[in-house]
Amino acid sequence: MALGEFELIRRFFDRPTAHAGVVHGVGDDCAVLAPSPGHQWLVSTDMLVEGRHFLSTVDPEALGHKALAVNLSDLAACGATPRAVFLALALPRADAAWLEAFARGLFQLADAHGVALAGGDTTAGPLNLCITAMGEAPAGQALLRSGAQPGDTLWVSGTLGDARLALEAFRGTVALTGEAFAATRLRMERPTPRVALGQALRGLATSAVDVSDGLLGDLAHVLAASDVGAELQADALPRGAHLAAQPLDLQRLCTLTGGDDYELVFTAPADGDDAVRAAAARSDTPVTRIGRITAEPGLSCVDAQGQPVPAPGASFDHFRNP
């Protein structure tokens, strides 16, 4: 089915619903956004490429969800309230069924968070999705990577490693039951951005990052930005029942280096455990304490007996892991 560019936008992506902060959405040279007084804007961009971030056979509805989820996760890691997203799409062809499913997945998640699709661009080309997400936080309250202090506690939301376990099953290196494959695949294809937790941690967490490339790699960014080290309790890392049923080496590989989980890793003052648990309860998000920040640089990983755990490999880098 051949669709023109403007018809495509009108039919699938122009939904003139009122959203907080959006004065004027799709349909002009720019969108017009109204910041809340006293707030700052938090902005993140992610580009997803076929064959690298997703397979050509991916369910387009799941892809619509995930493309938005990874951006909302960046906003969550900064404690932002999501307001608007911009979608640029390169498409090999204008396929109405594909676009309809993709838009459904995207808008379901957008609606759940009250986020407007406020603009974008479409062009022909190899399949590529670029989303820019914008949110707000009261001035000075954005969670950054640079605020971790020696003595802070280290936490993670939800569970780690399911997305990597599903990827290993896709690769054929692990055999899973049908139920385990379905459950972990759902984690990989439909991640949950921890938006409510991020907001609840404003004014409490000293730093935060989301786990997109793997815990070790993402945590290393926090340590470098904050000029601190960390001691990580490898066996304390929360994992789901399907991953917990696997050999310990695989569990550690998945929890320590698995990407695509989109959980939040954050630090908080040593005396803030009760406040962290209250924020978690308020945002209906499980959290687990997994270590502490040290003055000595470097990341040490220990088991339940305090013995060093060898790191199972680096996190993902788009130009080094082709």
Next chain:
Amino acid sequence: MALGEFELIRRFFDRPTAHAGVVHGVGDDCAVLAPSPGHQWLVSTDMLVEGRHFLSTVDPEALGHKALAVNLSDLAACGATPRAVFLALALPRADAAWLEAFARGLFQLADAHGVALAGGDTTAGPLNLCITAMGEAPAGQALLRSGAQPGDTLWVSGTLGDARLALEAFRGTVALTGEAFAATRLRMERPTPRVALGQALRGLATSAVDVSDGLLGDLAHVLAASDVGAELQADALPRGAHLAAQPLDLQRLCTLTGGDDYELVFTAPADGDDAVRAAAARSDTPVTRIGRITAEPGLSCVDAQGQPVPAPGASFDHFRNP
């Protein structure tokens, strides 16, 4: 030369210069932007794909300029003061010489407008550039497509059609002298976004759009959004000396339907000629009056004698003109 993703960003794109409105740029999950009190944000996204928006042989420095210029042009069309841009890049390989030239072209234009590169994303993939640009305007003063009124005058900045003339020379349908080819090619490859004019037209122009897809097509968006028509003086359209030396049919094709000029087309109240000329002088940008807005819908194109000029074809659509 193999470069890692984070090294690539640090080496070519992380320039921690202070910019108005940017609290925290490259290096966290989100950039942190501080809106000016009483202002709104104007946001635009454009995606450029190799083989469609530029050739694989393009000079990377010119590409860096143009990728940013087309976004700044969208901000200009809304009367925004540019503040920050976000760059997502899919690259077939991390080629240091290419990236250095691309970054040089981009930053030269960014610096000329005081714009920060505040964040982005890099990944491997077929060459694709997605830029999201953000600017500010006092609340309620953004220039939109929807404000044109019957009786308004219709204007355009600079000259039209050079980019299309260069394209026709590349295609081999037109033979140009070396000087004419060099000059028009510069217009195609290094367009000038009319940022200062856009700001000078705040509170004066009743509508505006930039000419990216061709005058007829872009003007049609204004007419539709404003629910008006227009009478366009085809022979009054400003054109450079190289285009003016071509046959009249080709001149009309290039000025009426040529894309990639990035001039501003705008409307102003009938008694506003002096104010428009003053704004043009203030922003050091030539402008020409090219017609008027009518209550009757539709776009009529007339010659110097008031006789209808047949429209030479539709403007560009990415899914209809492959």
